[in-house]
Amino acid sequence: MSHRFRVVYRIQGTGEVAEARAEGLALEQTVELPEDLVPAGFIREEIVGRVEDMRRVWDGLGPQLNPKTWDVTVSYHLDSAAGELTQLLNVVFGNSSLKAGIRVQHIETEDDIWPFLPGPRFGVAGLRERCGVAEKPLLCTALKPMGLPPEGIARLAYGFALGGIDIIKDDHGLSDQPFCPFEARLEACTAAVTRANRESGGNALYAPNVTAPADQLQRRARLAKEAGAGALLYAPGLGGFDGLRLLAEDASIDLPILSHPALLGGFVAHPASGIAHGALFGELQRMAGADASIFPNYGGRFGFSREECGEIADGCRRPLNGLKPILPSPGGGMTLERLPDMLDLHGEDVLLLIGGDLYRHSDDLAANARRFLAMLGR
Amino acid sequence: MSHRFRVVYRIQGTGEVAEARAEGLALEQTVELPEDLVPAGFIREEIVGRVEDMRRVWDGLGPQLNPKTWDVTVSYHLDSAAGELTQLLNVVFGNSSLKAGIRVQHIETEDDIWPFLPGPRFGVAGLRERCGVAEKPLLCTALKPMGLPPEGIARLAYGFALGGIDIIKDDHGLSDQPFCPFEARLEACTAAVTRANRESGGNALYAPNVTAPADQLQRRARLAKEAGAGALLYAPGLGGFDGLRLLAEDASIDLPILSHPALLGGFVAHPASGIAHGALFGELQRMAGADASIFPNYGGRFGFSREECGEIADGCRRPLNGLKPILPSPGGGMTLERLPDMLDLHGEDVLLLIGGDLYRHSDDLAANARRFLAMLGR
Numbered sequence: 001m002s003h004r005f006r007v008v009y010r011i012q013g014t015g016e017v018a019e020a021r022a023e024g025l026a027l028e029q030t031v032e033l034p035e036d037l038v039p040a041g042f043i044r045e046e047i048v049g050r051v052e053d054m055r056r057v058w059d060g061l062g063p064q065l066n067p068k069t070w071d072v073t074v075s076y077h078l079d080s081a082a083g084e085l086t087q088l089l090n091v092v093f094g095n096s097s098l099k100a101g102i103r104v105q106h107i108e109t110e111d112d113i114w115p116f117l118p119g120p121r122f123g124v125a126g127l128r129e130r131c132g133v134a135e136k137p138l139l140c141t142a143l144k145p146m147g148l149p150p151e152g153i154a155r156l157a158y159g160f161a162l163g164g165i166d167i168i169k170d171d172h173g174l175s176d177q178p179f180c181p182f183e184a185r186l187e188a189c190t191a192a193v194t195r196a197n198r199e200s201g202g203n204a205l206y207a208p209n210v211t212a213p214a215d216q217l218q219r220r221a222r223l224a225k226e227a228g229a230g231a232l233l234y235a236p237g238l239g240g241f242d243g244l245r246l247l248a249e250d251a252s253i254d255l256p257i258l259s260h261p262a263l264l265g266g267f268v269a270h271p272a273s274g275i276a277h278g279a280l281f282g283e284l285q286r287m288a289g290a291d292a293s294i295f296p297n298y299g300g301r302f303g304f305s306r307e308e309c310g311e312i313a314d315g316c317r318r319p320l321n322g323l324k325p326i327l328p329s330p331g332g333g334m335t336l337e338r339l340p341d342m343l344d345l346h347g348e349d350v351l352l353l354i355g356g357d358l359y360r361h362s363d364d365l366a367a368n369a370r371r372f373l374a375m376l377g378r
Numbered sequence: 379m380s381h382r383f384r385v386v387y388r389i390q391g392t393g394e395v396a397e398a399r400a401e402g403l404a405l406e407q408t409v410e411l412p413e414d415l416v417p418a419g420f421i422r423e424e425i426v427g428r429v430e431d432m433r434r435v436w437d438g439l440g441p442q443l444n445p446k447t448w449d450v451t452v453s454y455h456l457d458s459a460a461g462e463l464t465q466l467l468n469v470v471f472g473n474s475s476l477k478a479g480i481r482v483q484h485i486e487t488e489d490d491i492w493p494f495l496p497g498p499r500f501g502v503a504g505l506r507e508r509c510g511v512a513e514k515p516l517l518c519t520a521l522k523p524m525g526l527p528p529e530g531i532a533r534l535a536y537g538f539a540l541g542g543i544d545i546i547k548d549d550h551g552l553s554d555q556p557f558c559p560f561e562a563r564l565e566a567c568t569a570a571v572t573r574a575n576r577e578s579g580g581n582a583l584y585a586p587n588v589t590a591p592a593d594q595l596q597r598r599a600r601l602a603k604e605a606g607a608g609a610l611l612y613a614p615g616l617g618g619f620d621g622l623r624l625l626a627e628d629a630s631i632d633l634p635i636l637s638h639p640a641l642l643g644g645f646v647a648h649p650a651s652g653i654a655h656g657a658l659f660g661e662l663q664r665m666a667g668a669d670a671s672i673f674p675n676y677g678g679r680f681g682f683s684r685e686e687c688g689e690i691a692d693g694c695r696r697p698l699n700g701l702k703p704i705l706p707s708p709g710g711g712m713t714l715e716r717l718p719d720m721l722d723l724h725g726e727d728v729l730l731l732i733g734g735d736l737y738r739h740s741d742d743l744a745a746n747a748r749r750f751l752a753m754l755g756r
Contacts, residue, residue, distance in 0.1 A: 032524075032549055034734050034738075037737055042557075043525035047524055080555065082554045082556075084590065087551070087616070089616050093641055094550065094551070094613070094615075098639060098710075100647060142410070144409060145408070145410065145416065145417070145425070146421075147424070171410055173472070175460045176465075211464055213623070214620045214623075217592065235472070238468050240617050242591050246592045261476060262472030263471055265471075268644075269478060269647065301406075301477075302476050355410065356410075360412075
């Protein structure tokens with residue numbers, strides 16, 4: 001039996017139209033030729049995508065199954081992905097991303113057929129172990145604003161670490177600005193967090209932002225490792241999903257990775273096109289190697305719905321070819337008031353990202369952090 | 379005067395709402411803090427984005443200016459982009475991509491403030507020179523389908539080169555599959571195109587697809603250069619926009635780059651979110667260093683409109699901080715019948731990408747290619 005992987009697409013159209021679109025997609029994503037020009041044999045039988053299943057779905061807009069909305073499963077020969085995440089993304093959705101009314105709902109895999117995608121190095125259990133927190137939600141915050149010098153950022157990191165925040169990450173907008181160079185910030189923040197941990201007996205991790213030009217990514221991640229950072233922040237929308245894979249695979253780095261959603265919004269903007277929330281912020285992040293996936297929480301200043309956030313958490317956790325489950329990390333305008341409902345939705349295996357609110361309650365950052373931890377029963 | 383760059387966003391909302399959204403965006407893209415928590419001085423005065431202009435626009439949907447659609451110009455301190463394309467993308471649209479009703483319309487620059495973005499190495503004039511074609515449209519085609527072995531792909535390349543196609547590119551789905559490895563294909567195709575050029579006295583360029591895992595990109599591009607390839611194909615949606623910059627900047631490579639739109643469709647799917655066609659397939663490609671930008675032609679099997687294609691061509695050509703103009707390259711289901719209207723829209727400085735139709739007319743690929751060239755008056 002040849003190894004194949006499957007993608008579930010949500011396709012708009014009445015029966016015959018949807019069927020023709022599905023067949024067209026199976027050609028478009030592989031041979032890119034009209035059906036009558038496809039050579040017989042291996043190419044026609046194995047390389048052209050196979051429409052395996054078509055079923056009507058409830059699209060969330062009315063009370064019943066929508067006759068114009070279908071979930072179509074297409075399978076592809078594993079070799080078409082060439083053992084590369086970049087080419088896998090191309091087979092999944094390269095050209096068809098440019099067509100309206102086709103949305104990637106799920107990427108399915110079978111056991112042991114993804115030797116080129118090792119997935120998350122740490123996952124939920126590994127990240128909890130590095131944080132030294134076996135149960136209850138984990139807490140994360142961001143160092144900001146852009147414009148502060150390294151010593152100003154490090155002062156914040158010290159306060160948050162002293163207060164017991166588990167992961168203290170750079171705001172994703174801190175890269176290598178002249179007013180806050182990467183290496184100076186890295187040195188100042190790792191020193192500050194180490195000092196706070198020593199004083200508190202805690203185990204806070206500092207996660208520098210290593211999103212960088214293509215030829216700088218590995219260098220910055222290795223510098224972070226050498227300096228004693230406890231995790232990394234990377235934005236695949238800015239640097240590419242394969243950068244995530246590269247960081248996760250590099251045994252000399254060996255640090256948990258938080259994935260940031262910057263610039264990925266376009267994929268989810270149109271409800272009938274692009275990539276579904278659970279596939280983009282869950283499945284793909286895991287396949288690429290993230291250990292936690294940051295996304296905008298519902299009810300905040302971004303427009304994600306509660307249901308979409310639930311789908312993301314599901315994509316972070318559901319069985320997926322033996323890939324470790326990872327932590328959903330809702331953030332963005334989150335407030336104390338919403339906490340109980342969020343825990344109800346996500347359960348305990350969640351990395352809560354608290355931003356501005358931690359800065360607001362008082363000038364004593366450590367005390368603010370302790371208030372949040374207390375609310376989590378920690 | 380401090381150097382700033384400007385981004386034009388299309389924002390949905392009645393006057394006061396749009397104004398509040400614009401001010402929120404200026405914070406979101408920089409300090410990521412509520413206004414009352416922004417420190418005074420340098421950060422408040424220089425780092426926070428400045429709303430420079432707001433004007434109602436015609437949104438193309440009705441006969442008049444729409445009171446709910448605004449073009450808002452926001453300026454940012456150049457240093458916030460840290461001299462990095464990845465961080466520039468973040469400042470332009472990182473978090474705000476996740477909000478509905480905000481679309482990047484244009485990225486504006488001032489002279490001499492982009493030392494970190496050298497732009498296209500060749501542009502229209504340089505690419506024409508490499509092709510040895512001073513006027514009339516240039517012609518490009520793709521080698522396919524995926525599944526053919528290197529010698530099968532090379533046989534096609536030979537026929538197209540003999541027929542006088544200017545640029546013969548890998549289909550973007552050919553990467554490094556076991557049935558058609560990159561290096562074997564590169565060797566076979568460069569040999570085939572060299573032989574055809576010798577026989578015809580022509581000057582066809584072979585453009586291998588170097589879209590690859592992050593740690594393979596430069597290696598493949600250098601192999602291509604050494605083997606005698608005449609150009610490169612790269613898909614920034616798969617490998618990241620900064621990969622384009624890296625290829626364009628590398629003096630040891632020094633080859634024209636064709637940019638492919640795979641996976642970029644999500645950004646343009648929603649008319650009121652994402653990135654406008656002209657900015658995504660024109661301005662950004664040029665800033666990153668592409669010499670030609672491939673996009674789906676109107677009227678083909680993709681849904682782009684004639685007007686959107688015109689905007690892309692405009693983004694490839696309009697004055698932009700001294701960056702060289704590049705060639706728009708419409709493709710995707712293009713037919714002979716549409717040619718006159720396309721030339722009317724794009725003029726002569728265009729790289730026409732012909733796919734399946736070149737394979738269809740007869741088994742004699744060289745004769746098919748000559749028919750197309752004749753239609754272009756060449």
